Amino acid sequence: xxxxxxxxxxxxxxxxxxxxxxxxxxxxxxxxxxxxxxxxxxxxxxxxxxxxxxxxxxxxxxxxxxxxxxxxxxxxxxxxxxxxxxxxxxxxxxxxxxxxxxxxxxxxxxxxxxxxxxxxxxxxxxxxxxxxxxxxxxxxxxxxxxxxxxxxxxxxxxxxxxxxxxxxxxxxxxxxxxxxxxxxxxxxxxxxxxxxxxxxxxxxxxxxxxxxxxxxxxxxxxxxxxxxxxxxxxxxxxxxxxxxxxxxxxxxxxxxxxxxxxxxxxxxxxxxxxxxxxxxxxxxxxxxxxxxxxxxxxxxxxxxxxxxxxxxxxxxxxxxxxxxxxxxxxxxxxxxxxxxxxxxxxxxxxxxxxxxxxxxxxxxxxxxxxxxxxxxxxxxxxxxxxxxxxxxxxxxxxxxxxxxxxxxxxxxxxxxxxxxxxxxxxxxxxxxxxxxxxxxxxxxxxxxxxxxxxxxxxxxxxxxxxxxxxxxxxxxxxxxxxxxxxxxxxxxxxxxxxxxxxxxxxxxxxxxxxxxxxxxxxxxxxxxxxxxxxxxxxxxxxxxxxxxxxxxxxxxxxxxxxxxxxx
Amino acid sequence: xxxxxxxxxxxxxxxxxxxxxxxxxxxxxxxxxxxxxxxxxxxxxxxxxxxxxxxxxxxxxxxxxxxxxxxxxxxxxxxxxxxxxxxxxxxxxxxxxxxxxxxxxxxxxxxxxxxxxxxxxxxxxxxxxxxxxxxxxxxxxxxxxxxxxxxxxxxxxxxxxxxxxxxxxxxxxxxxxxxxxxxxxxxxxxxxxxxxxxxxxxxxxxxxxxxxxxxxxxxxxxxxxxxxxxxxxxxxxxxxxxxxxxxxxxxxxxxxxxxxxxxxxxxxxxxxxxxxxxxxxxxxxxxxxxxxxxxxxxxxxxxxxxxxxxxxxxxxxxxxxxxxxxxxxxxxxxxxxxxxxxxxxxxxxxxxxxxxxxxxxxxxxxxxxxxxxxx
Numbered sequence: 001x002x003x004x005x006x007x008x009x010x011x012x013x014x015x016x017x018x019x020x021x022x023x024x025x026x027x028x029x030x031x032x033x034x035x036x037x038x039x040x041x042x043x044x045x046x047x048x049x050x051x052x053x054x055x056x057x058x059x060x061x062x063x064x065x066x067x068x069x070x071x072x073x074x075x076x077x078x079x080x081x082x083x084x085x086x087x088x089x090x091x092x093x094x095x096x097x098x099x100x101x102x103x104x105x106x107x108x109x110x111x112x113x114x115x116x117x118x119x120x121x122x123x124x125x126x127x128x129x130x131x132x133x134x135x136x137x138x139x140x141x142x143x144x145x146x147x148x149x150x151x152x153x154x155x156x157x158x159x160x161x162x163x164x165x166x167x168x169x170x171x172x173x174x175x176x177x178x179x180x181x182x183x184x185x186x187x188x189x190x191x192x193x194x195x196x197x198x199x200x201x202x203x204x205x206x207x208x209x210x211x212x213x214x215x216x217x218x219x220x221x222x223x224x225x226x227x228x229x230x231x232x233x234x235x236x237x238x239x240x241x242x243x244x245x246x247x248x249x250x251x252x253x254x255x256x257x258x259x260x261x262x263x264x265x266x267x268x269x270x271x272x273x274x275x276x277x278x279x280x281x282x283x284x285x286x287x288x289x290x291x292x293x294x295x296x297x298x299x300x301x302x303x304x305x306x307x308x309x310x311x312x313x314x315x316x317x318x319x320x321x322x323x324x325x326x327x328x329x330x331x332x333x334x335x336x337x338x339x340x341x342x343x344x345x346x347x348x349x350x351x352x353x354x355x356x357x358x359x360x361x362x363x364x365x366x367x368x369x370x371x372x373x374x375x376x377x378x379x380x381x382x383x384x385x386x387x388x389x390x391x392x393x394x395x396x397x398x399x400x401x402x403x404x405x406x407x408x409x410x411x412x413x414x415x416x417x418x419x420x421x422x423x424x425x426x427x428x429x430x431x432x433x434x435x436x437x438x439x440x441x442x443x444x445x446x447x448x449x450x451x452x453x454x455x456x457x458x459x460x461x462x463x464x465x466x467x468x469x470x471x472x473x474x475x476x477x478x479x480x481x482x483x484x485x486x487x488x489x490x491x492x493x494x495x496x497x498x499x500x501x502x503x504x505x506x507x508x509x510x511x512x513x514x515x516x517x518x519x520x521x522x523x524x525x526x527x528x529x530x531x532x533x534x535x536x537x538x539x540x541x542x543x544x545x546x547x548x549x550x551x552x553x554x555x556x557x558x559x560x561x562x563x564x565x566x567x
Numbered sequence: 568x569x570x571x572x573x574x575x576x577x578x579x580x581x582x583x584x585x586x587x588x589x590x591x592x593x594x595x596x597x598x599x600x601x602x603x604x605x606x607x608x609x610x611x612x613x614x615x616x617x618x619x620x621x622x623x624x625x626x627x628x629x630x631x632x633x634x635x636x637x638x639x640x641x642x643x644x645x646x647x648x649x650x651x652x653x654x655x656x657x658x659x660x661x662x663x664x665x666x667x668x669x670x671x672x673x674x675x676x677x678x679x680x681x682x683x684x685x686x687x688x689x690x691x692x693x694x695x696x697x698x699x700x701x702x703x704x705x706x707x708x709x710x711x712x713x714x715x716x717x718x719x720x721x722x723x724x725x726x727x728x729x730x731x732x733x734x735x736x737x738x739x740x741x742x743x744x745x746x747x748x749x750x751x752x753x754x755x756x757x758x759x760x761x762x763x764x765x766x767x768x769x770x771x772x773x774x775x776x777x778x779x780x781x782x783x784x785x786x787x788x789x790x791x792x793x794x795x796x797x798x799x800x801x802x803x804x805x806x807x808x809x810x811x812x813x814x815x816x817x818x819x820x821x822x823x824x825x826x827x828x829x830x831x832x833x834x835x836x837x838x839x840x841x842x843x844x845x846x847x848x849x850x851x852x853x854x855x856x857x858x859x860x861x862x863x864x865x866x867x868x869x870x871x872x873x874x875x876x877x878x879x880x881x882x883x884x885x886x887x888x889x890x891x892x893x894x895x896x897x898x899x900x901x902x903x904x905x906x907x908x909x910x911x912x913x914x915x916x917x918x919x920x921x922x923x924x925x926x927x928x929x930x931x932x933x934x935x936x937x938x939x940x941x942x
Contacts, residue, residue, distance in 0.1 A: 016613055018613060085632070086632075087632050087633050087636075123613060167635070167636065168630075168633055168635075168636045169633070170633060187770070188808070191775075191812045194775075194779065194816065195812070195815050195816070198815075198816065198819040199815075199819060334808065336815075337808055337811040337812040337815050338811045338815075339815075340815050340818075
């Protein structure tokens, strides 16, 4: 009897193909399972458009997500399969549509033939949106670009106020999660301590160990201060009042669009939150990139934000507390759990030193801004109980005549790149010295290939794929120890650390001279500079052009290869 | 009687995607269906039809995943139907809607964990649920006490029905012994004292603490080995970080640590055959983990934490020992070392555990008690 019930009967259903993760990391070039590609064509049929070209832009193999740029009779569009659960994605699709209706600068969702904003296939939601082009990163050389980003972010948050998710959608909220997320960070600092202790023989272990207590105390202080702050009262206003935050906002998901204004893309992770979450992340990571907390920048960024979405004093307090958390230390060190041997290197030790220097400038700056971070008493035990969110009353309107199916909700589409696709920080050579030659060969062959096959871009991509595959099959010599990718992948281009690298000049015979002194980005840049094609790395290419993606591709290739070898 | 069992909105029944409650229902339903006309209402799943009959059981499936959606669909399902008794699993918030649609049915609620806390259900809804059900069945006294502490009026309706285990499957038979030797030899731990952990890899379950305790265990038992059975259940990043952390700890463990990854529910007992000592390292107040029954049925002595309902199935020193400070690796190290040093005691505890399981924790007893509640 029990046997009978434990297995589903075979052949009783259509057994449709379900999208599952198909790998840990994106391969040398993005690929998806053939079933998924076939499904993409099926999804396209649900829309009133004819598609002449379908180009896979990026994938999330570990989660089961992908983005295609499609050329349609209505112009370029984005086709995206959202990797989260349908109910979760429904929240984001509804949010994007809400923003579009409010006039926010986000890509418009294209309804399918039924008028629905998403299509469910393979157990995931799919969306089609406008492809905004050109998109140019805001200038990072001076405060202006940062202010532009902040102003655009404020507009985004303002537009998001009043949103209520469609029926059947997960109520994605982080509004009440601040104490919990602080607590988790504090807890994970303990993990780092244990790892540094067990791996005490590695170069960076002692340094890391010596810092944990300090940052743990910072986290305790921030938690303690949050407990006494107006946070609790603020969040009681509820989700709709505050609206949602992007959760992954930065220099790539906010870019300058054709109208010279900030456009915001990749909205699939939006969740209800205090709006300062996005602003805090943008500011602390920018300061980290700059190597010091620059009061003028912070004030400028807050001011710019304030102009489009005013920050009341109580919210400002919470923003300052959130800045007092050791966010950046945590963000840069958390990868240690994945491969301690590869992380706890001399490079990491140097990185920790730099972070120390940056952290030293943080406290005077916070004080200038009016932060009053309390000292948590030694016997104070962080408690989450005080922060438990009461469940809402059963508000089920038992309208049993219209039982709602999950498909009945609006949806949305995101834009180009997933922000957590690895990006490159050029301070360390990504490619081991022994590998440079073969990699150089690969890149130098690009201009020729591109020249000969343009305008048939797809063919060229195919040929590149083949070359890369061939290269992958060739055994490479043992690599020098390297940094785990995730740890080094600062999500935004890093101003100060990058500048020292990019100021170097190149000699023409670079591939014979100490190649390890240059980053692969510089190499790619130089090669591309020498090509006959005029490639603008900072803009979206026209059809048939290559460039930012090529660059991204090349970056990913090396990142991913290293990752694979590590495992 | 015509009986409807209503599952949660999370996972389908049969447990094609796992789940403790789903496994429980699938385990008891066939025998219950010999005496009653049983329908099981749960959520749809791409691999399962929306309506089917298996044996004597009718399965009905409606879209779920989201509680509100599921509740509406459950209510919609009930419209125009009558059941003599409706047994709701672990969702007190469903009682209101169910009562509204089924004013004349008897309603029983089974509680598998803390779903009555104020963050899970508003006091109004909780009171409604308590008023409308005739009985609240809990998987441990701990779960019942937690409800009564919040809502004293629930007290008279509470009844603990401990879960059960398939006694045959876990018995130390010749076949079990063969599996034991095969698994141990496959993993190079034939001559080791095998410490067994079975559970989801999450901070709540404490595998990290257990791995860290091996530092101390190794001092006295260099021939120990730790086996961690269970995969990452969630793919969310929080859990991935944790799994990586546990792996990093394991890589520097002075004794071998075998990680099996996900093992299908119908294979897990193989690992119980292979172990010598079972450890539950739960850090949270858990309702009462099923692994305790399995360890007892497999004749393994138990080291578990004084958390939630776990102590209820341990008679101290008889079938296992308790850790009072579960966050302390040394506390585990000490107790584990002590037991590993005394094989006679371990054997005795294993036998006591088996005896206890046979007396009190078989599925037939669960079924008998459920039938009593329904009567």
